[in-house]
Amino acid sequence: xxxxxxxxxxxxxxxxxxxxxxxxxxxxxxxxxxxxxxxxxxxxxxxxxxxxxxxxxxxxxxxxxxxxxxxxxxxxxxxxxxxxxxxxxxxxxxxxxxxxxxxxxxxxxxxxxxxxxxxxxxxxxxxxxxxx
Amino acid sequence: xxxxxxxxxxxxxxxxxxxxxxxxxxxxxxxxxxxxxxxxxxxxxxxxxxxxxxxxxxxxxxxxxxxxxxxxxxxxxxxxxxxxxxxxxxxxxxxxxxxxxxxxxxxxxxxxxxxxxxxxxxxxxxxxxxxxxxxxxxxxxxxxxxxxxxxxxxxxxxxxxxxxxxxxxxxxxxxxxxxxxxxxxxxxxxxxxxxxxxxxxxxxxxxxxxxxxxxxxxxxxxxxxxxxxxxxxxxxxxxxxxxxxxxxxxxxxxxxxxxxxxxxxxxxxxxxxxxxxxxxxxxxxxxxxxxxxxx
Numbered sequence: 001x002x003x004x005x006x007x008x009x010x011x012x013x014x015x016x017x018x019x020x021x022x023x024x025x026x027x028x029x030x031x032x033x034x035x036x037x038x039x040x041x042x043x044x045x046x047x048x049x050x051x052x053x054x055x056x057x058x059x060x061x062x063x064x065x066x067x068x069x070x071x072x073x074x075x076x077x078x079x080x081x082x083x084x085x086x087x088x089x090x091x092x093x094x095x096x097x098x099x100x101x102x103x104x105x106x107x108x109x110x111x112x113x114x115x116x117x118x119x120x121x122x123x124x125x126x127x128x129x130x131x132x
Numbered sequence: 133x134x135x136x137x138x139x140x141x142x143x144x145x146x147x148x149x150x151x152x153x154x155x156x157x158x159x160x161x162x163x164x165x166x167x168x169x170x171x172x173x174x175x176x177x178x179x180x181x182x183x184x185x186x187x188x189x190x191x192x193x194x195x196x197x198x199x200x201x202x203x204x205x206x207x208x209x210x211x212x213x214x215x216x217x218x219x220x221x222x223x224x225x226x227x228x229x230x231x232x233x234x235x236x237x238x239x240x241x242x243x244x245x246x247x248x249x250x251x252x253x254x255x256x257x258x259x260x261x262x263x264x265x266x267x268x269x270x271x272x273x274x275x276x277x278x279x280x281x282x283x284x285x286x287x288x289x290x291x292x293x294x295x296x297x298x299x300x301x302x303x304x305x306x307x308x309x310x311x312x313x314x315x316x317x318x319x320x321x322x323x324x325x326x327x328x329x330x331x332x333x334x335x336x337x338x339x340x341x342x343x344x345x346x347x348x349x350x351x352x353x354x355x356x357x358x359x360x361x362x363x364x365x366x367x368x369x370x371x372x373x374x375x376x377x378x379x380x381x382x383x384x385x386x387x388x389x390x391x392x393x394x395x396x397x398x399x400x401x402x403x404x405x406x407x408x409x410x411x412x413x414x415x416x417x418x419x420x421x422x423x424x425x426x427x
Contacts, residue, residue: 009180011282011369013173029349042188043349044358067359069184071346076180080282080362 002036005074006052008061010082015061020054023075025068034068034075041070047122049085049129050077060085062126090130097123136412139405143398150394156222157387164314164380170280171311171373178370185327185363188356191346199353201360204326205302210247212270212301213238214292214324216308216371217257218379219276224386226309226317226379227256233319234307238265249301253288253372270295280376285369292368293361296325308371309378315385317378324367327360 006023008016023034026048045066052059064081100120107113134142189202215234217227234257238248250269252258258272271291275284295301304325309317348355 007176007180009177011174011177011285011366012170014176027349040346041349042184042346042352042355044355067184067355067362069187069346071187076184078177078181078184 003054004034004036004038006077007074008050008052008063008077008079008082010079015079015082016052016059018054020052022053023077024051024053025077026050026063027068034070038070038075040072041068043068045077045079047126049126050079050082062088062130064126065122085130088130090127093123093127093130097127136405136409139401139408143401143405146394146398146401150391150398153387153390153394157384157391160223160380160384160387164377164384167373167377167380168311171370171377174370174373178366181359181363181366185359187346188352188359191352199357199360201296201364202326202356205299207302208246210249210301210303211241212249212251212292212295212304212325214251214253214288214304214306214368215257215261216306216375217252217254217260218375219255219274221256222386223379223383224389226382226386227254227260229317229319230307230309231257231260233321234261235264237305237307237321238268249295251288251291251295254375270300275372280369280372282365282369285372286365288372289361289365289368292325292364306367306371308375309382311374311377311381314381317382322367322371324364327363327367 003019003021006016006018006020007014021035025032025034025043026046028044028046031048032043045063045068047064048062050061050063052061062081062083062085063077063079066077066079066082068075068077070076097120100116100123104113104116104120107116213234215230217230221227234250238250241248248265248268250261250265252261252269252272253275255272255274258269262269273288273291277284292304296304303323306322306324308320308322310320312318346352
């Protein structure tokens with residue numbers, strides 16, 4: 001299988017850089033897989049699980065939204081937050097969800113509540129994805 | 133003339149000061165290593181982000197339909213200066229050199245008849261600017277944190293957006309110190325709204341390679357609306373990290389100097405102390421001898 005160059009960067013650091021066979025990206029309009037020679041594409045991400053296929057194995061990384069850019073040079077993913085799935089503690093996410101649920105209940109102004117609710121929904125999706 | 137006891141006290145106090153500066157230097161050195169690593173780790177993201185944004189911006193055909201954050205308001209009457217400095221002093225000329233750059237810019241803009249507003253990040257810069265431009269400072273954001281995270285940068289950029297949405301300014305410039313090395317920190321002014329792309333400067337060689345026509349998912353304006361604020365947060369984050377590294381670097385070399393100066397002072401004081409002590413012994417001897425001779 002043809003390999004292509006893939007980079008995963010979060011604001012804090014460069015998480016992955018190297019040749020890969022395939023990357024499954026959680027796009028905002030649905031998940032999509034990227035193989036070598038993908039058409040140029042810029043897509044928004046939703047929080048979810050990104051899967052990197054390389055050297056016969058795969059690595060799952062939790063991302064918290066961001067952007068993906070595919071061009072002839074390869075695929076670049078700019079994630080707001082990225083963490084290998086093995087390092088994610090489900091208890092921490094459950095705790096965050098609980099905090100957010102309380103915040104949503106307390107929020108008085110509509111815009112703030114919308115924003116919090118959106119965050120909450122996203123976290124729940126991540127939690128569901130992790131449970132798989 | 134100071135008595136021997138006074139001189140001893142002074143030497144002891146200089147030594148105590150030297151110990152403090154030495155300790156501060158070592159603390160700064162260890163913090164510097166961490167801050168430098170963080171600043172370097174953040175560079176790839178900011179660079180890729182800039183590139184991606186440049187690619188999209190180049191492909192947006194109709195500038196007037198682009199979000200205001202990209203195209204600007206079309207005026208340049210009101211300028212916002214975002215001055216990022218440290219929370220603490222004792223770091224040489226670090227804070228003053230950033231403030232000096234900002235001040236030059238403010239003065240030249242004011243002279244050109246523009247309105248200037250100031251947003252201070254970090255207490256030290258605010259202290260220095262308040263004296264001269266007190267009424268123009270909109271807000272001071274203090275960042276008293278141990279480890280700088282992306283959420284701190286977002287707090288600053290949130291504030292910038294709020295002001296921009298309300299139409300409080302047309303052009304925003306970020307002031308910070310770029311970290312070159314321990315002894316060289318370069319005060320830098322970076323225009324963040326509307327953003328400047330390095331690609332646009334060399335549009336000539338861009339034309340030679342065929343521009344990539346991207347597919348967008350969702351459409352490009354929606355992506356831009358998300359990407360532009362993100363880009364500003366990232367630029368602010370990067371500025372804060374560069375600043376943190378610069379601050380520690382500046383503090384380290386300032387404290388190194390202070391330690392050396394204290395050493396020099398101790399040496400001089402010790403020599404003077406010994407001379408005075410010997411002079412007194414000699415004087416006493418002369419008194420004894422001349423007393424004995426008189427008998």
